[in-house]
Amino acid sequence: MNAARQLIPGRAQHEAIEAARARLDEARSGAGAPLEAGTRLRLTPLTVVELLLMAALPCAALLAAKPWLMGFWHSMILWWSERLALPLGLVRTGDSESLEWLTSYAGALVPSPATGVVAAALVIGGFASTWWMSDRQVPLKYLVRLLCVVQASALLFFMFVPTSFPYSMTGHLASLLNAGYYLMLAIPPLLALGWGVLRIPLHQKLLYPVLMLAYFAFMLPHKALLHAVVVQHFSALYMPLLYLCFGAVLDLMVFVALYSWLASRAPPLALGAGVAR
Amino acid sequence: MKRLPRAIPARAWVLLVALLLLAGLAALYQASRKPGAAIVLLVPDEAALARPVTRAWLDAAKEEGLSVVTMTDDAFLRYGGDGRGISGVILPDTVHPQASELLVNQLHRYVQAGGHLFITFDAALLNTQDGRYAADQSRLSRLAGVPYAMRGAQNDRPTDDPERPGQRHFRTGSAQGAIVLLFSERGDTIVSQHGYGQGTVLFANLPLGYLKTRADPYPLHRLLSHFASHLPRAPDALRDRPATASARALSLVHDGGAAR
Numbered sequence: 001m002n003a004a005r006q007l008i009p010g011r012a013q014h015e016a017i018e019a020a021r022a023r024l025d026e027a028r029s030g031a032g033a034p035l036e037a038g039t040r041l042r043l044t045p046l047t048v049v050e051l052l053l054m055a056a057l058p059c060a061a062l063l064a065a066k067p068w069l070m071g072f073w074h075s076m077i078l079w080w081s082e083r084l085a086l087p088l089g090l091v092r093t094g095d096s097e098s099l100e101w102l103t104s105y106a107g108a109l110v111p112s113p114a115t116g117v118v119a120a121a122l123v124i125g126g127f128a129s130t131w132w133m134s135d136r137q138v139p140l141k142y143l144v145r146l147l148c149v150v151q152a153s154a155l156l157f158f159m160f161v162p163t164s165f166p167y168s169m170t171g172h173l174a175s176l177l178n179a180g181y182y183l184m185l186a187i188p189p190l191l192a193l194g195w196g197v198l199r200i201p202l203h204q205k206l207l208y209p210v211l212m213l214a215y216f217a218f219m220l221p222h223k224a225l226l227h228a229v230v231v232q233h234f235s236a237l238y239m240p241l242l243y244l245c246f247g248a249v250l251d252l253m254v255f256v257a258l259y260s261w262l263a264s265r266a267p268p269l270a271l272g273a274g275v276a277r
Numbered sequence: 278m279k280r281l282p283r284a285i286p287a288r289a290w291v292l293l294v295a296l297l298l299l300a301g302l303a304a305l306y307q308a309s310r311k312p313g314a315a316i317v318l319l320v321p322d323e324a325a326l327a328r329p330v331t332r333a334w335l336d337a338a339k340e341e342g343l344s345v346v347t348m349t350d351d352a353f354l355r356y357g358g359d360g361r362g363i364s365g366v367i368l369p370d371t372v373h374p375q376a377s378e379l380l381v382n383q384l385h386r387y388v389q390a391g392g393h394l395f396i397t398f399d400a401a402l403l404n405t406q407d408g409r410y411a412a413d414q415s416r417l418s419r420l421a422g423v424p425y426a427m428r429g430a431q432n433d434r435p436t437d438d439p440e441r442p443g444q445r446h447f448r449t450g451s452a453q454g455a456i457v458l459l460f461s462e463r464g465d466t467i468v469s470q471h472g473y474g475q476g477t478v479l480f481a482n483l484p485l486g487y488l489k490t491r492a493d494p495y496p497l498h499r500l501l502s503h504f505a506s507h508l509p510r511a512p513d514a515l516r517d518r519p520a521t522a523s524a525r526a527l528s529l530v531h532d533g534g535a536a537r
Binding site: 108109110113117120121124125127128131132158159160161162163164165166168169236 | 287349377383
């Protein structure tokens with residue numbers, strides 16, 4: 001068949017393109033069939049009050065429960081650290097408690113030459129492997145390259161000025177838990193705006209944010225624990241990578257993923273201001 | 278000439294560069310494992326080499342016939358704590374008050390693996406971020422086997438010995454596994470020796486280098502000699518000397534009863 005002839009749409013194709021264009025215009029104007037009159041997004045005073053309560057009450061509860069929550073996390077981490085032989089202890093300063101990484105413990109905080117060589121080989125191998133990834137794997141390709149660049153910078157730092165490394169595992173764990181706590185504080189307002197406005201039953205509006213908060217309350221100390229195990233066994237060489245790529249950023253990505261999964265399960269007619277009860 | 282690079286696919290170039298980098302790494306790793314036999318005087322950076330107290334330590338070592346070389350913290354951390362490569366490590370007073378958490382950890386690993394460490398006075402007492410006390414007591418207390426430089430108005434500042442003004446030391450707690458070689462009049466540990474892991478730690482609660490710069494070189498010379506004589510692989514210069522270091526260390530009691 002002539003190549004130029006293939007580029008000329010036939011009658012059927014022309015009609016299909018016109019129909020698609022009409023549907024696109026309709027969608028842009030907001031007059032589609034799924035959103036009938038009365039089901040458009042509309043905030044009534046009652047809905048606004050409901051959203052404010054959805055945002056404010058969990059935040060107030062989290063603020064009030066912060067000492068208990070931190071204590072729970074510390075207990076959970078210490079329980080595991082005893083079983084995993086991690087050099088962690090609890091330090092009381094006045095009324096506050098904090099986890100402390102025992103520096104004197106003869107763990108491998110400083111990377112040995114062998115650790116450095118293995119890490120460098122992984123970085124070189126990981127970066128080189130991205131040339132064998134297909135176009136469908138572009139997101140993975142750039143993610144791997146990003147991780148390799150971060151780890152390579154850590155390698156160079158530890159190679160030239162290791163004693164200038166200013167971070168401690170005590171501070172690392174504290175900042176992980178604090179960042180996680182502040183993310184939990186941000187979740188209720190975000191879900192109130194992104195989940196509370198949907199037309200779904202009230203019990204679902206309340207249940208899923210609670211489940212999400214419970215998930216983070218359980219996951220955050222375990223993530224900190226995983227960081228501690230990695231540092232204990234593979235040295236502080238991986239602390240920058242853990243902090244930058246698997247710290248607060250990972251928590252945020254998990255939240256986005258959970259919210260996306262939740263929103264995808266909402267019924268098609270959920271977008272509206274009316275509150276289904 | 279232009280055809281050759283094009284003839285080789287990009288992935289082959291990547292593989293070649295990766296292999297070259299790996300070969301370079303292997304060479305660096307091999308080069309990092311050179312054994313040595315010297316005692317290392319640990320200094321925070323190159324600038325500390327010009328300080329009088331550093332010179333005092335090196336001069337004392339030279340006068341005692343010891344092979345002591347300086348090494349920066351960065352070089353020591355890069356070394357990976359391989360105890361087979363260093364006979365002993367000295368952490369000098371006055372020039373090395375600050376130490377990172379990594380260095381403190383590395384010192385513990387070094388001694389645990391069989392290394393020999395000589396800690397003096399205020400070494401590694403402060404953190405590197407803001408120069409404040411890094412912990413409730415010196416982070417090297419477990420190594421020394423004696424808690425010292427405890428945080429508190431009465432304990433974290435060096436105190437003068439009432440019988441010997443100018444000879445300052447930290448208040449200490451009771452020894453925890455260490456053999457105390459010398460007490461002060463107040464009962465504080467002045468010199469002690471402690472086994473930690475497979476290694477040993479000599480702790481001197483005196484600013485030895487500072488005292489030498491103030492025309493009191495005796496404690497530094499005696500303790501340096503004592504430290505070197507207890508190393509399993511003492512430098513050749515020391516092997517000809519009689520092994521009477523313990524007696525010499527105890528002969529520090531030359532102050533007319535200020536210490537017992």
